[in-house]
Amino acid sequence: MKNILSLIKKELIINVRDKKGNIMMILFPLVLMFILGSALSSMFSKPMHLDNVKILYYADQNSQIAKAFEQFIKQSEKMGMVFTQSNNIEDAKEEIKRLGYTCLIEIETQEGQNTGTIKLYKNNRYKFTANLVQMMINAFAQRYNAVNTIMRNNPQAAAEIINPPAENEEMPSYVEAVTVNRGRQPSSMDYYAVTMLTMIIMYGSITGNWSIKSEKTLKTGNRILAAPVRKYELITAKAISGIFITLIQALIVIMASKYVYGAWWGENMGAVLAIIISQIIMAISMGTSFAFMFKSEAASSGIINAAIPVIVFLGGGYVPLESFGGFLSDISYISPVKWINQSIFRIIYSNDYSLVAATIIINLSVSIILAAAASFMTKRNHNFM
Amino acid sequence: MDKIVKIENLVKKYNGIPAVDNISMDIDEGEIMGLLGPNGAGKSTTINIITGLISMDKGNVSVCNLDIKKHGNEVKKSIGVVPQEIAIYEDLTALENVMFFASLYGLSGKPLKQRAEEALEFTGLKDKAKSLPKEFSGGMKRRLNIACAIAHRPRLIIMDEPTVGIDPQSRNHILQSVKMLNEMGSTIIYTSHYMEEVEEICTDIAIMDHGKIIARGSKEELTGMISDTDTLCIVPECGICKIDVDKIKQINGVVAIETEDNAIRITNTRNANNLDRIISFFMSNGIIIKNLEIRRPDLETVFLAITGRKLRD
Numbered sequence: 214m215k216n217i218l219s220l221i222k223k224e225l226i227i228n229v230r231d232k233k234g235n236i237m238m239i240l241f242p243l244v245l246m247f248i249l250g251s252a253l254s255s256m257f258s259k260p261m262h263l264d265n266v267k268i269l270y271y272a273d274q275n276s277q278i279a280k281a282f283e284q285f286i287k288q289s290e291k292m293g294m295v296f297t298q299s300n301n302i303e304d305a306k307e308e309i310k311r312l313g314y315t316c317l318i319e320i321e322t323q324e325g326q327n328t329g330t331i332k333l334y335k336n337n338r339y340k341f342t343a344n345l346v347q348m349m350i351n352a353f354a355q356r357y358n359a360v361n362t363i364m365r366n367n368p369q370a371a372a373e374i375i376n377p378p379a380e381n382e383e384m385p386s387y388v389e390a391v392t393v394n395r396g397r398q399p400s401s402m403d404y405y406a407v408t409m410l411t412m413i414i415m416y417g418s419i420t421g422n423w424s425i426k427s428e429k430t431l432k433t434g435n436r437i438l439a440a441p442v443r444k445y446e447l448i449t450a451k452a453i454s455g456i457f458i459t460l461i462q463a464l465i466v467i468m469a470s471k472y473v474y475g476a477w478w479g480e481n482m483g484a485v486l487a488i489i490i491s492q493i494i495m496a497i498s499m500g501t502s503f504a505f506m507f508k509s510e511a512a513s514s515g516i517i518n519a520a521i522p523v524i525v526f527l528g529g530g531y532v533p534l535e536s537f538g539g540f541l542s543d544i545s546y547i548s549p550v551k552w553i554n555q556s557i558f559r560i561i562y563s564n565d566y567s568l569v570a571a572t573i574i575i576n577l578s579v580s581i582i583l584a585a586a587a588s589f590m591t592k593r594n595h596n597f598m
Numbered sequence: 599m600d601k602i603v604k605i606e607n608l609v610k611k612y613n614g615i616p617a618v619d620n621i622s623m624d625i626d627e628g629e630i631m632g633l634l635g636p637n638g639a640g641k642s643t644t645i646n647i648i649t650g651l652i653s654m655d656k657g658n659v660s661v662c663n664l665d666i667k668k669h670g671n672e673v674k675k676s677i678g679v680v681p682q683e684i685a686i687y688e689d690l691t692a693l694e695n696v697m698f699f700a701s702l703y704g705l706s707g708k709p710l711k712q713r714a715e716e717a718l719e720f721t722g723l724k725d726k727a728k729s730l731p732k733e734f735s736g737g738m739k740r741r742l743n744i745a746c747a748i749a750h751r752p753r754l755i756i757m758d759e760p761t762v763g764i765d766p767q768s769r770n771h772i773l774q775s776v777k778m779l780n781e782m783g784s785t786i787i788y789t790s791h792y793m794e795e796v797e798e799i800c801t802d803i804a805i806m807d808h809g810k811i812i813a814r815g816s817k818e819e820l821t822g823m824i825s826d827t828d829t830l831c832i833v834p835e836c837g838i839c840k841i842d843v844d845k846i847k848q849i850n851g852v853v854a855i856e857t858e859d860n861a862i863r864i865t866n867t868r869n870a871n872n873l874d875r876i877i878s879f880f881m882s883n884g885i886i887i888k889n890l891e892i893r894r895p896d897l898e899t900v901f902l903a904i905t906g907r908k909l910r911d
Binding site: 215216219222223226227230231431432433435436437438439440441442443 | 649650651671672674675677679681683684685686687688689690694698699701702703704706746
């Protein structure tokens with residue numbers, strides 16, 4: 214433990230004194246935020262039009278969930294969306310393509326149960342708005358699950374929630390929760406605050422890579438291993454200090470974007486940070502693993518520098534790929550940054566946490582896989598000399 | 599005397615080619631052991647095995663009576679390594695460098711800082727404690743390299759070619775430091791391909807070539823292996839024509855005489871102690887000696903005699 218602490222202390226001192234590295238990791242994303250946020254603001258200034266978004270739905274009208282869905286429809290129609298009910302699910306699946314519906318919503322219920330499954334069939338031609346509808350449906354489902362829980366515990370209270378109000382009565386405020394908060398839409402600065410942060414975190418993998426390679430370049434690696442220090446202590450210290458430094462840099466970028474540029478980070482910074490930390494772990498793992506996998510520093514850093522712009526682009530780091538639709542939008546899902554950005558945006562703009570667990574699991578799984586691969590490929594006598 | 603290092607039948611191969619080829623060697627505590635040989639002889643491989651950086655293929659190595667295979671970390675606590683290449687952090691001050699490496703050997707708190715300062719003072723870098731190595735000369739960096747290895751006061755110090763590429767003044771400082779460290783109680787393993795350094799400071803010398811120890815002993819023992827004579831080279835002011843060389847041959851201990859250009863080469867039995875009689879001969883015959891040089895076989899000669907190659911080929 215003492216060795217790990219000594220090694221961490223040394224790493225932190227060196228990293229804090231690394232002016233070039235710190236400028237790159239902090240100023241670079243802030244400058245890019247400003248440039249892209251200003252130059253591409255027109256892409257984000259259009260209001261979200263939901264007029265004439267046509268949705269086909271099929272639901273068993275006798276179920277509780279269908280009744281709750283009726284209220285969801287009423288709220289959504291206020292935003293200009295057009296809902297059409299279908300009486301036959303098979304016909305509906307044909308009509309979605311033929312008649313140009315954005316999506317089909319099928320609500321399946323189990324007999325005698327209040328629970329059900331909501332299936333969403335998206336029309337690829339309207340990917341962007343279909344994704345928006347999906348976000349709304351997710352929020353509805355979360356709300357419905359909460360209501361269902363109340364019903365099991367206090368049916369009387371739940372009955373008030375799911376029974377629609379009379380014509381002349383105001384919609385209860387709880388219904389607002391199922392709709393998209395149209396009061397806040399991401400501006401260009403908001404968008405690039407997130408994507409430039411996740412981009413620069415990926416570049417943190419260079420920190421991880423250099424941390425290992427520098428010990429070979431400076432010839433200090435063998436000096437350390439000639440001392441009573443175990444390899445796992447060295448690698449653990451490198452990983453911990455890399456994660457810590459990158460986290461501090463990320464927090465500075467977040468604070469600067471929030472208080473200098475006024476970027477909006479939502480109301481649940483904790484969830485956002487959980488995703489950010491998992492991404493940092495993945496990035497540092499990638500950098501340190503590549504350092505062990507590839508003998509030369511040029512090879513490992515070359516691969517990282519080549520891969521990151523592609524990963525970030527596919528993640529919508531530079532422009533939102535949903536705007537292009539089609540193949541580009543589809544393949545973007547192979548990029549972990551896509552998942553990270555999407556889950557952060559959902560937290561900030563929809564209070565939708567449905568992707569958080571999956572994103573964190575993906576990030577940590579990638580970290581473990583890379584670390585295992587590096588461990589397998591590393592020869593027994595890893596001589597830094 | 600206790601053996602601080604014991605090496606038995608050590609073998610290390612790379613792609614089937616032996617880098618260390620079945621060597622056995624014991625080093626007494628308190629010695630300055632010189633490991634001499636050309637590049638690729640196996641010196642660095644041997645010390646890398648002792649320090650646990652690479653594993654051996656066969657054999658046994660123990661340091662301070664501990665088997666390095668079974669007690670690797672314990673063994674490392676007793677060793678200080680001065681690597682051939684300067685291994686310091688340019689972004690840490692001299693004091694921070696020494697304190698960091700010393701902390702890996704278990705030092706902490708006040709003793710850590712105290713020992714680090716002592717190490718810097720020993721290597722003449724006390725006033726540079728708070729400076730960054732990027733401001734240092736090559737010789738100062740070499741000295742810092744040593745300070746990082748000695749702060750924890752190891753019983754065994756391994757120095758791998760510590761004077762490569764530095765100026766003569768720094769080199770002499772380092773050689774004197776090595777002697778002082780030995781006087782303070784450390785055993786030193788000193789590897790080099792500069793035989794002058796090894797001759798100057800080492801009490802015991804092993805010559806390596808192609809992974810084997812080809813000769814072992816003190817300098818006198820090694821040079822005595824190939825010759826028991828010295829050569830006295832005298833340049834008289836008047837030239838050699840007036841000198842009766844036969845009379846010089848009659849002096850006890852003189853084995854042979856050659857003349858070349860204006861010099862007389864007298865091959866003398868070592869330890870004949872006849873230098874005074876030879877000089878006396880010249881003086882009594884009114885011959886002024888312009889230059890006098892005693893040439894003894896050196897380790898280079900020993901290596902050449904054994905291998906047919908020069909140390910620095």
